Amino acid sequence: MTMAVVREDLDPAEVEAERALFEPLTTAVRELVDATIRTLVPRDEILSVTEQLNGLAQRLRARELPGGFGVRFTGAGAIRNHGNAVVGLRNAFAPPLQVETSREERSAWSEFVLGAPYEGPPGLVHGGVVSLLFDQVLGEAAIAAGVPGMTANLAVAYLRGTPLGALRIEARVDRVEGRKVTVTGELSDGDGVTATAEGLFILPRTAAAWKT
C-alpha cells in the first residue's frame, strides 16, 4: 500500500506540462465512461471497441505506480491530488470540479455539470454522489480557512431530488474549536437549494504536513 505524502520539486512550468499531458487523456477516458453507459451501437462494434480498449489499457500499464496516486506537494506547497474522485486531474470519474476558495470568507464553491455517470433515480443525481461532492467541497473550505482535517462526521439533508445538469455547490467554515472544524454547505440547481450538509473535520495529530 502506497501511503506517500510526497513532496516533489516541480516548478510551475512542470506542473503545467503535467496538466497539459494528462488532462486530455483523462477527458478521453471520461468520455468513455459516459459513452459506455449511453451507447446504442451494435454488438459487433461493442466487441471491437472493447478489444482495442483492453490493448490501450495494457499500454498505459506498461509502467505504473504500485498503488494510488496519493497526495503530493510541489516545492511551492501546491497540492496535487490528481487521483481524487471529485477534483482529480487524472480521475475520469471526477467531473472534475474546479473548486474556488476564499481564505477571508473561509469558503469554497464550484459550478459544474453532471451527466449520466452520476445518475441515481432516473434523471436525478445519485444521493451518494451528492454526499461525495459535499465531503470534498466542505473539506476544501476547511483547507482554505487554514484549518484542514479529515472528515469525522458528515450529515446530508436531501430537500428534493437534484436533477442531472448544471449545479452549484458552496461551503463555509462555521466554527473552529482547536483541531475540530465545522463546515456547512448547500447544493443548488437553477431553482434553488436541493440539499444541505454539515461536516465535522478533525486534523489528525500526525498530519502536520497537511498544513501547507
Added chain:
Amino acid sequence: MTMAVVREDLDPAEVEAERALFEPLTTAVRELVDATIRTLVPRDEILSVTEQLNGLAQRLRARELPGGFGVRFTGAGAIRNHGNAVVGLRNAFAPPLQVETSREERSAWSEFVLGAPYEGPPGLVHGGVVSLLFDQVLGEAAIAAGVPGMTANLAVAYLRGTPLGALRIEARVDRVEGRKVTVTGELSDGDGVTATAEGLFILPRTAAAWKT
C-alpha cells in the same frame, strides 16, 4: 432530460446477453480509469493512447441514449440500473459492488476491493466515497425489506481512515414508520469497523412504480 422509469420485456436470456456484452466493455474502461491515475509511461505513449481513446469514444457515441440510462425494469420486475455509480453494470467508476440482500433480515451487504480511483488521503478511501457506498447499500437494504425510498437524510461517522483494499459493508432496516424508513450500516476492513451510517429514506408518493 430523460426521466424514464422504463419497463422492458426482457427475458432472462436477454438480460444475460446484455451483461455478457457490456460487462467486458465496462471492465476495460474501468481498467483505463485506474491506469490513467497510475501510469508512468512516456509522454509520446500518453499522447498516442489519448488519440486512439478519443477515436473509440466517438465510435461508441455513433448512436447513444439522449441522457442517463435511467432505471429500467424487466417484465419480471428485476431492476436494471446499469448507470449507477456504485452497482451499475455499465458504470466504469462503480467497483461495482455485488450487493447481496435478505428480505427476512431486512439487510444488504457486500464485500469488495477499492483501488486508486477511490483514494482521498494517501492510501485511504475518500470520505465522500464512503458516503456514496453507504447511500447505495442502505438504500438497497430498504428495497430488500420491501420499503424502498429516496434518501432524505444520511449521516456518516468516520471512526478512522478506511484503507484502500478489501472491505465489507452492511446495512439493515432499523425501523419503518409509514413511508419513512431508518437504515443503519457499517463499513469494515480486516481490523474492524471504520465508519458507521444512519440514513432516513422516504418513498415519494408518486413513486408507486418502485414497489416491484
